[in-house]
Each structure stands twice: as C-alpha cells, then as structure tokens.
Amino acid sequence: MKRRKTLYKKLIMRELKTHHSLSAKELSSLLPKLDFSTIYRNLKRFVEDGILRAVNTGSESVSYEIAETKHDHFVCGSCERVKEIKIEASYLQKYLPRGYSINLGQNIIKGTCNKCS
8 A cells, every 4th residue: 555655754763764773762762752552553554555664672672673674683682772784694503403593684683882881
C-alpha cells in the first residue's frame, strides 16, 4: 500500500539518516514536538514496509535503522549506545565448531564504548 509522505515521517527519517540507529525513546527526545505514539506508529509502519529494520540489542528497547545494508552492531553495556560495525566472517568462522555458520548482518557485540571506558 502506498503511504502518504507526512512531515512527521520526513522528520523521523532525517534523524535516522543522521544518527544511524535510534530507539523510539531517543527519537522522542530528538523530536520533542512529536507525540511518542506517533513516532512509534510510524516506526512500526516503516518496518512493515521494509524501509526500516528493528534491531533487538538485548536491552529493554529496540533500535531502528534504515534497512538498506546489512551490518553488525556494537552495543555499549553502560550507555546502550549502538554503533554500526563490520565483522569479517572469515575471522569468526575459525572459532566456530565444525559445520556451524554465521549470519552476517545480525550479530550483536556487547562491551564498553570509548565514552564510557
């Protein structure tokens, strides 16, 4: 179904293009004039339409990012900031048991970011 391009959708996409990955709560703080339910509803529609991807980082909230490219994520255990990273399958493959394989673009690495260490 073709959806209308509203100002709210444009604002949400602008923030996601700028910050790479954001939760609904983070978007709400960046766009304080938008109602939280409006932000959440638009994020859900973007995911349904394949425009965004929901990234479950293991924390209480889900982060959203533009679904154009596959990549992995580093999540800070202190501030929960999410950073895009590229993991080389050949590097990790040698640590897996024989017959196991890796799905790149779905890995979450947790640790401490440079601001929290």
